[in-house]
Amino acid sequence: MNSKYPSDWDSRRKNVYRRDNYTCQNCGAKGGPKGHHELHAHHIVPKSKGGTHKLSNLKTVCSRCHKAIHGNSIAPTGDGRKSDNSDKEREATESLFVHSCPICNSPDIGVGKDNSIIQCQRDSCQLRLKRNPNGLSVQHINKSLLEEGSPLRKADNYTLAEPAWYILAEKDRDEEVNYRELEQQSKDYNQRMQWIKESKILVYPFVASCIGILILLNIFLPTIIAWGVMLLFLIGLVIGLYEYDKEIKIFVFNSVS
Secondary structure, eight states, X not given: OOTTSOTTHHHHHHHHHHHTTTBOTTTOOBBGGGOSBOEEEEESSOGGGTOOSSGGGEEEEEHHHHHHHHOSOOOSOBOOOOOHHHHHHHHHHHTOOOSSOTTTOOSOEEEOTTSOEEEEOOTTXXXXXXXXXXXXXXXXXXXXXXXXXXXXXXXXXXXXXHHHHHHHHHSOTTOOOOXXXXXXXXXXXXXXXXXXXXXXXXXXXXXXXXXXXXXXXXXHSOHHHHHHHHHHHHHHHHHHHHHTHHHHHHHHHHHOO
């Protein structure tokens, strides 16, 4: 144990976890017997500013939020437990990224330090979405900006994937929506996207295709020109994927039954 910590530190932090119901007080992630996240005891008032090791100055946070608060150099305040399930949940959450606001379509989207809160930066909107492995749920939505009968008015009770929010935003007023079905479809979509990411099933055909195209180019063009054309193709592909990210995600979402 670090000499700056009391000898009963291990007992203190465990008491903090129990008091906070093994739940991160920042993002709601659960650890210990309640979940799979690594938990830390965080000093509310930093020790460098006179904060004590009393339980009243400690709160439970997950390792990810703790790193967001302190950067990568954090004190040995955690239980040191790490699990594959925790990593998978983190990766699933990181894969959910909104490129424009579903309400006002503004590209001015901000992401919180712990990467779990997405907020529209327009003063007139300020939509706040919270990320979790199953999708995006509403923390705040200004219903006065929505037309009467907009399907988005009833969506704040559900956790939906990013493309589902775009689909709802584009639906007509008073159009009937099965939110439960949309929520289940969101779970299926996220599971499929996570499987594709983990299995790298698209990487190998893509690499094989690039090699094939390069070989064909090299047959008809000098090597240096062939490589140049290939580089321009890859740059154009990356730009195209970014520009049409929203449309691609909606297409994949609609293909999930």
